Amino acid sequence: MIDLCILGTIGGMPVINKFMSSTIINVNGRKILIDCGEGTQLAMRKIGWGFKSLDMICITHSHGDHTVGLPGLLATIGNSGRTEKLTIIGPNGISEIVKGLNVINPYLPYELEIIENTNNTLRFMTTNTKMSLCNESERSNLHLSCMELDHSAKCLGYSFYFKRLPKFSVEKATQNKVPKILWNKLQNKESLEYEEKKYFPSMVLSDERKGIKLxxxxxxxxxxxxxxxxxxxxxxxxxxxxxxxxDMEKAIKNKHMTFSEAALLAKEGVCHELILTHFSPALENPESFSNNATNIFKNSLVASDGLIKTLNYSD
Structure with a gap:
């Protein structure tokens, strides 16, 4: 299963008792953070998921409400005892932004890998991270894609597909007379030769299983x-x-969306569920506008700070 938390729901500038828009994804204890505005690490501390196991930060764009929390967070991750490489992904120019913000951290005890979407090269990128180090019943690989959006700064949308590996089939392995000494390697999709005979993963694995797309x-x-x-x-x-x-005129001018526009995308994209976030600071009670989404796409939810959601595999 995959857990995620909507850490904060506000865009633009902070408001009392609410955090800036960001989300964290937890896959078997390894984590991905999306955006890091002011107060993000406070929101992370509030849910108690820790800092050391954060492997990737995906930044949508350079605006302050999505980035200025980075230097503090990176320092806290260093203080947590992390020594493994941490990857930051973002639009073209994100390297300069991160380096500028991080000037207050003269030393980090881990390597920062910064990947830019130069010339849209990350559009269909596949990234294998520690997300592949799942337990045997829920092993998966992360396929990460991004696309350029239409905002006042270079901005990326992200799609995460947690591809689930096939189950190991004792019955299939036995039928194909595969020696037990080879089962583990074949389960990990390694083809090999043993005692002058070739063995393939298909000889011990069941059919592919549906993953989870977020x-x-x-x-x-x-x-x-x-x-x-x-x-x-x-x-x-x-x-x-x-x-x-x-507020459509404002939405067009500021290159944002209304609830109904987001819901229409969810409907036309044949999505299973929609969660709305990144609300204007002037939107004091977002829930009161929920009908503008549910009237178009029934399975819509207006997020609140700290909302935790669990996504389960279909089998």
């Missing part, structure tokens, strides 16, 4: 490419800066 889109107008990018997402997390279509 898509994250903010800050942007609802451009047409998003629909295909998020298609069949088990969970679609999307900005809903404005609750009402009465």
């Amino acid at each position: 898509s994250y889109i903010t800050d942007t107008r609802p451009i047409k490419d998003i629909k295909e990018f998020i298609k069949y997402s088990d969970l679609f997390i999307c900005e809903g800066t404005y609750g009402s279509n009465e």
